Amino acid sequence: MLKHSARRWLAGLGVAGAFVAASATPAIAAEVPFKVVGQDMLVAPDSSAYAYFYATSNDPEQPHQFGRTTLDIDFSGISDFAVLDQPGEGWGWACETSQQVVHCESEFAEDDEPSLGFSVTGKHNAKPGQKGQLKYAVTSGGRTVTATSTVTLAENIDLQTAPEASVSGAPGSRVGAPATVRNGGDTTSRGAVLLMNGDYLYQYAGNFSNCRESEYAGVFCTFDEELEPGRSYRISAELPFQLHEDTRTGATLLSTSVWWTKDDWELTNRDWPLDGKPGTGEKLRLVAEPKIRSQAQQTDPDKMNNYTDISVKVTGDNPADLSVKGATASGKNGDVVQVRPSVTNLGPALLEYQGGPVFRVTIPEGTTAVEASGDCQPYTSDDEWDQWNGNWGEPGAKEYGCQVTETPEGMENPYEFSLRIDKAVPDASGAVSVRLAGDPNSKNDSGKIVINPVNAGGGEGGGDGDGDGGTLPITGESTGLIAGIGGLLLVAGVGGYVVTKRRKTRFVA
Structure with missing residues (x-):
């Protein structure tokens, strides 16, 4: 079962994507020692969205040593419709706000690089569709590098789903995984994206034309049907998964499904594209009556109720x-x-x-x-x-x-x-x-x-x-044969795999 801490981590999936994607881009001109990266955000009125800023060296062979570093965040570009919540706590920065600029200072150890998480909250009466920029300026070693990120005020969509589900099957068999979603908000959701993943012993085996299987993220399906407020939906056919023939009778494998608005997914996928190859079969559908109410972008601020933890119980006779x-x-x-x-x-x-x-x-x-x-x-x-x-x-x-x-x-x-x-x-x-x-x-x-x-x-x-x-x-004192490793480390890949540190298996993100 996913722990709440894991759910919070997965809700910030786009943040992790931004870090990875940006760090993989080619280095810019050699005379600029480092680059600055900020993540774009979708935020709804009366709700908060979370994002990161970070700076990284352009030359991995001779990394820039940041040492004494200052950061200035100018949030005047979003002040008409959103508020930048005071950043800096727990990130090693000392920050002060003057008018519409946050000024932060820190001293970084050798090979450490600056980063900072913060949140933006949409104002109560702000109208969706407004956009503005956060401006970053990082000064280190006598050089100042700037960057921007865009904050968009979006409609509030509350996609909800059942917290738990259970399926079963014998080793080597195909198991159908259900998925349901409810629009718990007051605004029609223009489509949705379903991401479902699981253990490598439990692999997607479908061929739906609007579903793509990613090497690292399981399968994700894009739906164009509109979800009306207060209405529940079910996928037109269960997603088929193949149980590995070596699975143990009596085992319970864990899978997760999560729903996204199409705009939230597009923002995440922009940072870390999950291409995957679409199927060639029929289209998986959501049964709903289309109804258009707005053309503003849409975001789901409460992603904690978007997840279903699926228990896959293995039957048969294979102990x-x-x-x-x-x-x-x-x-x-x-x-x-x-x-x-x-x-x-x-x-x-x-x-x-x-x-x-x-x-x-x-x-x-x-x-x-x-x-x-x-x-x-x-x-x-x-x-x-x-x-x-x-x-x-x-x-x-x-x-x-x-x-x-x-x-x-x-x-x-x-x-x-x-x-x-x-x-x-x-x-x-x-x-x-x-x-x-x-x-x-x-x-x-x-x-x-x-x-x-x-x-x-x-x-x-x-x-x-x-x-x-x-x-x-x-004889004598202890020779330090095996040191205690201590703790467990959550490793999650795109969309929801939770694998413990101690597990010696193939990594499935």
Whole structure:
């Protein structure tokens, strides 16, 4: 399920596009050390839109060092119909406003480049159709570079959709994804754009002539039908998606659909074009009665209700058998030993990324985890285990919950721990286990971590424990074998893929 933070990020998709597209343009004349980029905006009365400004070096081989930098934003060009909200907070700038100019100053470290996010709010009684410019002037190293961006006052359109939907299918089958939209505003929406995407195990398989499949963004469909205020619409046919034949029975894959006004989409696509090849089949339609009320541009200020999170439940009979391997080690009091328990997918299905604490590790008695795997965090209960903000790799816990990366048949996921022996006792045991709904073999779902003392003559003072993976003792202080990675990073591509940092799979934006 998309977190609200991810939704906010996706709502600013055009901003990210502007950054990428502008940074990819050819460098201008060599005598100009840097360029300034501002993003165009659509804003509605009584609503705010968010955008970025940034400056970047024209020569990547010898980047301009900004150092002490000033920024001036002249917003007099929009003052008749919009207000520039005070920028600078949280961006490392010190800003002051005098009349209709914001003056900001900052000191940038080596290779850092200036950027600034801000919002513009349309005035209450302003008439849609008005346009004006924001003017930027950046001074660094004795050089001043200028740029502009255009702010357009647009009609307020509120596209809404169901927050959740669910579909199902067996591995290798085609699944139809529904999509609905409602115009919750007071103005007719002249068309709309639907963007739908999902896991690479769940790929678009349609041929509609008004839909294009993008390598990085899933599929987007453009509709010319008008959406009347207060009326709901459904696409004329479900969008077909193909489930990969290796998907695991019982898995739930996540997909997202989002609706845009055509003008919002055009502005975003101008910054980062998503070409894609259109289909050659029939046209996908929205069933609606056309009704034209205005020719002003249109924007949807509240994009938080434009999303549907689609759960794709995999049926059939294609399980994944997970097998646990324990570990053994030996040493004397004060030694730090390394253990490497693991879980292997015996197939036949591919195991999709598991964000929850699927793999559990209990530290043996008489030992302390001085280093923990970066895929693990201290565990007390499932409710308290947080894949987004957990204390990844935190030492000192007695029990750990670990996530499992996307794992094809035959792949092993190891988890390395460095344990300090505080009190050497024979057969000091800890536990490892895995739990996965639909796992066909529970007999290989658990194992042990066994730590034994080393006698004065060099022999072990007990049995060798259960499981493989024994290691040599590491005497003295910790040698920093595996540093905790910590946290999870959201990676989203155009239109809505949310992939965690820990997932080792193909990137689908």
